[in-house]
Amino acid sequence: KFSDKSVKLLRDLYLNFDLAAGERVKKIETETNHDVKAVEYYLKEQFQQIPEVQSYTEFLHFACTSEDINNLSYGLMLKRGIVPLQSALDNITQQLHLLAESTADIAMLSRTHGQSASPTTAGKEIANWIFRLQRQQQQLKQMTPLAKINGAVGNYNAHIVSFPEVDWPSVSQRLIQQLGLHYNPYTTQIEPHDSMAELFDTVSRINTILIDLCRDFWGYISLNYFKQKLAANEVGSSTMPHKVNPIDFENAEGNLGIANALLHHFSSKLPISRWQRDLSDSTVQRNIGVAFAYSLLAYDSLIKGLNKVEINQSAIAADLEQSWEVLAEAIQTVMRRHQVSQPYEKLKALTRGKEGMTQQALAGFIDSLDIPNEERERLKSLTPQSYIGNAAEQARQIKNYRD
Secondary structure: OOOHHHHHHHHHHHHOOOHHHHHHHHHHHHHHOOHHHHHHHHHHHHHOOOHHHHHHHHHOOOOOOHHHHHHHHHHHHHHHHHHHHHHHHHHHHHHHHHHHHHOOOOEEEEEEOOEEEEEEEHHHHHHHHHHHHHHHHHHHHOOOOEEOOOOOOOOOHHHHHHOOOOOHHHHHHHHHHHOOOEEOOOOOOOOOOHHHHHHHHHHHHHHHHHHHHHHHHHHHHHOOOEEEOOOOOOOOOOOOOOOOOOHHHHHHHHHHHHHHHHHHHHHHHOOOOOOOOOOHHHHHHOOHHHHHHHHHHHHHHHHHHHHHEEEOHHHHHHHHHOOHHHHHHHHHHHHHHOOOOOHHHHHHHHHOOOOOOOHHHHHHHHHOOOOOHHHHHHHHHOOOOOOOOOHHHHHHHHHHHOO
């Protein structure tokens, strides 16, 4: 066991690693043409400056292959790298919760296939995204990379021939768990990256949900269902002074697409390696930070966009008032309950493709139905604003699904 002084000097090697140290490693690498070996030789030089550890220099990189070092490093980087992603995603879901709560009761025309459909509420539609996001976020929080340190082909060959009396799998497992990673007992030269692929697939699913959100908010802004708060000195167009463009949602969508292109490649490429290993994973892994960076840029843009939007109740109400045909579903379903013949077909003839459907026209049709009087009155009291099922309740209840 080394003295506290020697331990401090060893820790200082990485705590105080600076540009000069990096340049020395790169100088050694020009001779070795091998990055990990260059680091090993650099550390051996430094060990010579610490008297107590000089005699242990050859235990640096003992029985290790480069991937024993690299996979541990990538595992630790991934654990730390997803923290800012999780923090930004928490900010997004928090903002969505606020929007869902404030718009829970605001009836809104749904659009399936881009056409008017049974009404919902703005808050319920936002709650849909919250539930989807939080489910994926929970999976992301539960992920810990797998790791190995078992030599050139995963069998502890060099370890066992040097110290056959040592239980090397137990030593390996203990070290990996101390680092906060999960032990993989079965590998080749490389840890096969399946857990990495799982993580990247989860992040890409989150990003895909957010692309869906960006496009829908873009559409709602286009319909004037949501307005964007104005900034006095902001410019929407270099030539059209009136413009207030949804650029934050557009920027987020673009960056999410770039991130996902990389993440999809990572998850399909990294688990594949020829025989006991090839080097094609190495150059790919060097771009993990790029995918995370594009994701973070997108999340920041999305938060900006969500902070700018506010509901436009008058536009939403006006759209509903022009869409009395959406009550056809309610009427034909109640007709079915009372065994009225061909309810769907009768409402189809009355409403499909017809412009200017009015409350009066529907009331006249309802009065002609052979159903109980109280049912006729109930149907005539329906409006597009009130025909929302339990949408408002669902929007309010989404707070119960917070992590």
